[in-house]
Amino acid sequence: MVTLDDVRAARERIRDRVYLSPCARSETLSRATGCQAFLKLENLQMTGAYKERGALSRLALLSLEERGRGLVAASAGNHAQAVAYHAGRLGIPATIVMPEGTPLLKVANTRSHGAKVLMAGTNYDEAYAEARRVEAAEGLTFVHPFDDPAVIAGQGTIGLEILEQVPAADAVLVPVGGGGLVSGVAVAVKALRPRTKVIGVQAEVLSSMLASLEEGKPVTLEPASTLADGIAVKRPGDLTFEHVRALVDEIVTVSEEEIASAILYLLEREKTVVEGAGAVGVAALMNQKVRLEGQQVVSVVSGGNIDVNVVARVIERGLVRDGRLVRIDVLLLDKPGQLARVSQVIASHKANVIEVHHSRAFSDRFGDTVLQLTLETRGRDHVEEILRALRERGYQVRRTS
Secondary structure: OOOHHHHHHHHHHHOOOOOOOOEEEOHHHHHHHOOEEEEEEHHHOOOOEOHHHHHHHHHOOOOHHHHHHOEEEEOOOHHHHHHHHHHHHHOOOEEEEEOOOOOHHHHHHHHHOOOEEEEOOOOHHHHHHHHHHHHHHHOOEEOOOOOOHHHHHHHHHHHHHHHHHOOOOOEEEEEOOOOHHHHHHHHHHHHHOOOOEEEEEEEHHHOHHHHHHHHOOOOOOOOOOOOOHHHOOOOOOHHHHHHHHHHOOEEEEEOHHHHHHHHHHHHHOOOOOOOHHHHHHHHHHHOOOOOOOOOEEEEEEOEOOOOHHHHHHHHHHHHHHOOOEEEEEEEEEOOOOHHHHHHHHHHHOOOEEEEEEEEOOOOOOOOEEEEEEEEEOOOHHHHHHHHHHHHHOOOEEEEOO
C-alpha cells in the first residue's frame, strides 16, 4: 500500500514541474447544491489534466538504463500527453498507444510533445494489450497509467494540496476510472484528516470499480461508449482496488445526460472548459448522488481535454434539456400568409427562429401543411408561453422535443 510518506516524497520529486492548481470556491454551485462547493482545477495543468503528477513521479524514478531504452504507455489521452510531455522534457523517447476513438485533440497534443503515437483497439484495455506487446517486442519500459505505486503517490499530491487549500473539507469528490487518482487522494486525505469523506464518481455505463467492490475483487466489464472517455476503463487495477476498498468511503455513478449537463454548467456558469471525466464530480453534486448539504465539498476537476465537436454537441443537448432549444409542429391551412402570422406570434414573445421546415406530405388532412420550427427560447416557461399563445389563436401545435 502507498503511504503518506510516499505521497510526500512524490511531491518533492515533482514540486518544481507541476502547477499548484487553484481550489476555487464556486458561489453559483454552492447556491445550487446547498453546500460550500470548491473546484480543484486540475484542467489548468500544462497538458490539461492531473495525469502529469503521476507520470512525472514515475519518470523521476527511472534508472539511466531504463531512460535509455525508452518508454511505452497506453492511454485514452491524458496519461499519454503527460508521459509524452515529461519524457520529451527529460529527453526520453516515448511511444504511446491510444484507442482508435481517442479525441483528435488528445492525439494531436500527444504527438506535439514529440512522442510516437500508435492507434490500436477500440478502448483503453485493447490499447493496453498492444502497449504490453510493444514493450516486450522492443524492450521498452512500460509506464502504467494508474496501477503503479509511484503513479498513485504522484496523484496523491492533489490530496495534500486540497487539505492545505480547504483545511476543513468535509468531502472530496474524485473521478474514478482505473483508480489511480482516487487511491492517491484517499491515501493523503485519510492520513491527514480521517473524518473527511473520499467519494469516487464513475460513469454509469462503465462503473468497473463499483462492480469490483460489489464482487469483492477486480472484475472486467464489457466496453461501453461514454462522454467520460478519460475514465472508460473496463477493469480497475489490482493495487488501486485494494486502496479503494480500504480507504474510499463510497462510489456513486452519474448518467451521460448528467455528465453533459455538468460540462455545460461548468462552461456557462464557471467559465471553465472540462472534459466528461473531469465533470463527473460536479455532476454527482448537482444531481444529489450524495447528500452533503451545509458541508465543505471539493470536487476534483481532473481534466479539460475535450474535443470542440463534442463541446458543440454537449451545448446543443444541454440547451434542449433546459428548454432553451425546442422544436414544435404547427398544423396550418396551406394558403398564403400562414407562416407570416405564426412568425409574428413567435416574434411578439421574443423567441428566435433557428430553423423552418414545411411539409405537405405528412399532414393529417389534405389541404393542410405541417410547419416544423426550431426555436431558441429562455427556457421551459418561455416555451409554454409561446405554445399557449399559438393555441389561443386557434393553431394546433405540439412540442416534438
